[in-house]
Amino acid sequence: MIGWSRHYFADEDASFHYEVDDEGRVCRQVDLRGTDLRPLTAVIAYEKRFGVLAEGAASEEEVRACPGVEEISAGEFERVWTTAREHLERVA
Template identity: 35%
Template sequence: MTRWFRSYWLEEDIWFYFEADSGGLITRQVELQGPLEKPIAAAALAEWDAAQRAGAVGQYETVFGRTAENPVGEWEEHDPQELTAAEFESVWTAARAACLARARTRSAPGA
């Protein structure tokens, strides 16, 4: 069963949004930082794995970051808040768009 939740890390002022599979593996992850909740990552494990196989993991991580390697159980101590699939998808869609826009800006001539 897929599970969606978020957890806040005060030390870094980051909200972590997670999608985890039935085995507890993080399959998608979003990170929003600061009071404006700026998207700093929106990574999918399957995409990261494909990029690694293609020798392009560095490029992928520059745009989208990466997912946590820790299973869900290790996040329990960080007071996770359950989310619905729709809540996660809304954050995911916005964060992905921001990551892609930032990548386009970086690769634009004169950037």
């Protein structure tokens, strides 16, 4: 089953959003930073359109092992994903 989660790191003021596929691989990841939630990355594991994964992209085990990880809905992940992709395409 595909799942979605978010993890906030206060010391980095960064929020990481993950989509995990049926095989336990992180297939999409969005990293946001700051109070304005500025997109840093929005990556697709299969590198079809936007290039390589961000350095240090996490596995499902790494995501689940972090304290404070919370499950989010597919709709919430899609909103974050779409907003980040649009922003990154404009500034590229």
